[in-house]
Structure formats: C-alpha cells, structure tokens
Amino acid sequence: MYRIGRITTIICVLIYASTAIAGYLLFGKDTESDVLTNFDKDLGIRFSTALNYIVRIGYVLHLILVFPVVHFSLRQTVDTLIFEGLNPLSESRKRLSKVGSGLSQVERYLSWVMLTLAIIVSIAGVIGNIYTFQSN
Structure with missing residues (x-):
C-alpha cells in the first residue's frame, strides 16, 4: 500500500516537472504562474488553437484522474489516525459496528x-x- 503511494507520488512529480519544463520551453520568460492562462492567446505556431484545446482537455482529465489518488491517500491517513491499533481498512470492513450500519x-x-x-x-x-x- 505504501509502495503505491510512493510510485504515484513519483509519477506526479515527474508529470508536474515535465509540465513546468515544457511550459518554460514553449513560453520562455513570459511564462505565467498559471500555465493555462498562457494558452489564451495565439502561440504563433501552426496548430495553436488545437494545442490550446488539447492542453485544456488534458488538464480536465488530470483533475478527474488525480482525485482518486489524493482521496485514497487521505482516506488511509485519516483511517490510521482515527483507528490506531486496528487492522488496516483493507482487512476490516466494519469500523463503527452497529452504530454506523444505517x-x-x-x-x-x-x-x-x-x-x-x-x-x-x-x-x-x-x-x-x-x-x-x-x-x-
């Protein structure tokens, strides 16, 4: 379980770093802190509009796909803090017994x-x- 967290963290860092490097290479010193605002204008390349839409769709997909990874880590951390000393959540399905059944x-x-x-x-x-x- 912790191995999955480490692997996904490394993948996220690599993706963010490659996005930052690509943004700097594409926009140079005009790179803004919010990279998506750089894609509001014409980039001066042949498929500028298509690239703008591809980046925006990629950003939406990123938001959709990264949520489960973040939520899983948060859930595991909160479970460990609240139910300290009990079996991991993957092994124990009932945490609140009859109180939380309905x-x-x-x-x-x-x-x-x-x-x-x-x-x-x-x-x-x-x-x-x-x-x-x-x-x-």
Whole structure:
C-alpha cells in the first residue's frame, strides 16, 4: 500500500516537472504562474488553437484522474489516525459496528439535499460554460 503511494507520488512529480519544463520551453520568460492562462492567446505556431484545446482537455482529465489518488491517500491517513491499533481498512470492513450500519431519516434527507445541490451546481456550471463559448 505504501509502495503505491510512493510510485504515484513519483509519477506526479515527474508529470508536474515535465509540465513546468515544457511550459518554460514553449513560453520562455513570459511564462505565467498559471500555465493555462498562457494558452489564451495565439502561440504563433501552426496548430495553436488545437494545442490550446488539447492542453485544456488534458488538464480536465488530470483533475478527474488525480482525485482518486489524493482521496485514497487521505482516506488511509485519516483511517490510521482515527483507528490506531486496528487492522488496516483493507482487512476490516466494519469500523463503527452497529452504530454506523444505517442512516437515520435526517441523514438520508441531508444526503439527498446535498446530491440535489451538487446536480444544480453542475448544471449551472455547464450552462455558464456554454454561454461563455457562445459569446466568444
């Protein structure tokens, strides 16, 4: 388990370092701290627009794919701190015994409200992005 964490950390460092080096090689001294803002303008190369979209799509994929890695490490760390001395989470499926076996009505209602709010925010974000693309 710790080996997986080390390997993913090394891979992330290599990807971030290669992104930083590629950004500096592409933009030189005009590199901004947020590399994505550099891709808002014409790069002066043949496929500038296509490269801009590829980088942005790659960034979205990165955000989607890196979340499970970060979440897994956080979950393991919190589990180790809270349940010190117990079997690892991969070996023990029940941490809270009967107390945590089911949700109360209030917890179910709050879960439903949070899910509904997440869907509403997602729809508003998509509509905002579509409007932004149409206005440009």
